[in-house]
Amino acid sequence: MPEPDQRLFFLLQRAAHQLRTASDRRLLAAAGITTAQLGALFAxxxxxxxxxxxxxxxxxxxxxxxxxxxxxxxxAGLVAKRAHPREHRAVVLELTGDGAAALDAAQPEVDRFNAQVRALLGEDGFAQAAAAMRALAYWESP
Incomplete structure (x- = not known):
């Protein structure tokens, strides 16, 4: 039996592409937003x-x-921009009612995705994967 693929960089890129493509399709259908837009709206x-x-x-x-x-x-009317109260060149962002509605519409897909990944990895595997992704997301490579 061949050794499992250990090219982590390749596997991460492949997994990210697969997840982004599937998530974008699901989120667009459910809420009219992409994964990148979802992250920005949450923030x-x-x-x-x-x-x-x-x-x-x-x-x-x-x-x-x-x-x-x-x-x-x-x-798209999902966020409002207004002048920063102290920095004349900066703008501040606020979620609009439509933005909140998009997040509400997306939440069932987020929950469904998490449930599917939990089923695939098991509860311990899900927790380990989440911890690993957090560590990698904030890792400063030397």
Missing amino acids: VRDEPGITQQQLARTLGLRESAVTGLVGRLAA
């Missing part, structure tokens, strides 16, 4: 008044990528 909901710069750090994205993402969310 804005969890920290009302977050700046685009803070959002970029939270999501681990370049500010230029977040500018486009926020522009699409604002154009």
